[in-house]
Amino acid sequence: MAFDEGLAERIRNMLQGQDNVVEKKMFGGLCFMVSGHMAVGIVNHKLMARVGPNQYDECLSKPHTIKMDFTGRPMKGMIYVLPEGLQEDQDLKFWLETSLSFTSSLTPK
Numbered sequence: 001m002a003f004d005e006g007l008a009e010r011i012r013n014m015l016q017g018q019d020n021v022v023e024k025k026m027f028g029g030l031c032f033m034v035s036g037h038m039a040v041g042i043v044n045h046k047l048m049a050r051v052g053p054n055q056y057d058e059c060l061s062k063p064h065t066i067k068m069d070f071t072g073r074p075m076k077g078m079i080y081v082l083p084e085g086l087q088e089d090q091d092l093k094f095w096l097e098t099s100l101s102f103t104s105s106l107t108p109k
Contacts, residue, residue: 003029003042007086011040014089014096020108027070036109039099043070047081049095052102059098077102 015021022033031041041048051059064085067074086092
């Protein structure tokens with residue numbers, strides 16, 4: 001499985017202290033599950049962010065984001081953030097907080 005281990009370590013550091021976080025290898029990369037729901041993941045060097053359907057279009061309007069088309073079809077509520085949009089810790093933190101905000105609204109599994 002190919003994923004950016006440096007990005008994974010940055011995410012681990014930012015998620016320290018967050019309850020119910022589990023790492024799981026899936027989608028050909030690494031995912032971070034929170035309360036049983038996929039919040040973010042890494043595929044190659046891209047961050048896969050679960051932003052939810054209500055914020056989907058707004059998030060896609062931000063720099064360095066593209067539709068997540070892992071299966072060949074865009075997945076509504078999921079986006080990729082390209083490496084250029086993750087260089088600063090504040091940028092990664094924004095995407096983690098956005099994803100955690102959405103997944104925390106879901107019923108725990």
